[in-house]
Amino acid sequence: MDEVLKAAKETGTSIEINAYPLRLDLNDIYVRKAKEMGVSFVINTDAHVNYQFEFMSYGVGTARRGWLEKGDVLNTFSYDMLIKRLKRK
Template identity: 60%
Template sequence: MKAVLEAAKEAGTALEINAFPFRLDLNDRHIREAKELGIPLIISTDTHIKEQFGFMRYGVATARRGWLAKEDVVNTLDLKKLEVFLEKSRKKV
């Protein structure tokens, strides 16, 4: 996982906290390490049907266990901050 985190930091890539119960790829330790490295994180439900939107609670719970606050999660940013994040991301491509 260390190599993944280092590559994400170097590339300026956000990592996904996949909230689908059978996924949850990033655990709380990984999330905490990503936060310490300044890697942006996004919570995703990996939803394919409307009944799965409730999975967001698993992603939020995992993020909280990793000590993330609202301002640490890209998809909770206000519009202005999101636009800044996206502009920075585009410049890196």
């Protein structure tokens, strides 16, 4: 996982926090480590039907346990802020 995080940092790639309860691939320990490295994140519900949007709370919980703040998670950005951030790549 360390190599994945290092590559994400080097390439400016955001890491996904998959909030689907049967997935939750990225745990809070790696979230914290990636944050300390300066990696950005997106939180994804992996929803396939409407009720699964409720799974966002699992992803937010993982983000909080990893000490993420609003500025660390791209899908909390306004449209203008997101476009500006993406153009920095």
